[in-house]
Amino acid sequence: MLKERVINETVPIQKIYDEEIMKAHFSSETLPSVPLVYKIQPGSNQARKNLTPTLPSSSSFDIPDAYQSTNSDETFLIYDKLVSCKKRVLIFASPK
Incomplete structure (x- = not known):
């Protein structure tokens, strides 16, 4: 579940790890044996990477849909215009 969340969410890995530990409801005896996040993070970072x-090596590239809206499906890519053959203006913003 941890790796799936790291891959599918943009939340910091530390926060995902903390949330998953809390959801697991470990006993006070078991909790000390749970690995620390820095021991699992390299694999998580690689999965996300x-x-x-x-x-891109030029200004001519497609922006994936996942980068055009927020996690709550609000528009994030506000403006995308090629102003010359080598210059492109991208403006990202959210209503918040």
Whole structure:
């Protein structure tokens, strides 16, 4: 469940880990044996990194749908215009 959330959510990995530990309702005897997040984070970081698009080498690229709206499906990409053959203006903002 932890790896799935790291891959599918943009929430910081530490926060996801803390939430999952709280949901597990470990006993006070078991809790000390739970691995610390820094021991599992390298694998989590790699899983998330594998899903992140590579940086483009030119201004001509498509912006994936996942980057055009917020997690609550509000518009995030407000403005996208090619102003010359090598310059592009992107404005990202949310209502909040």
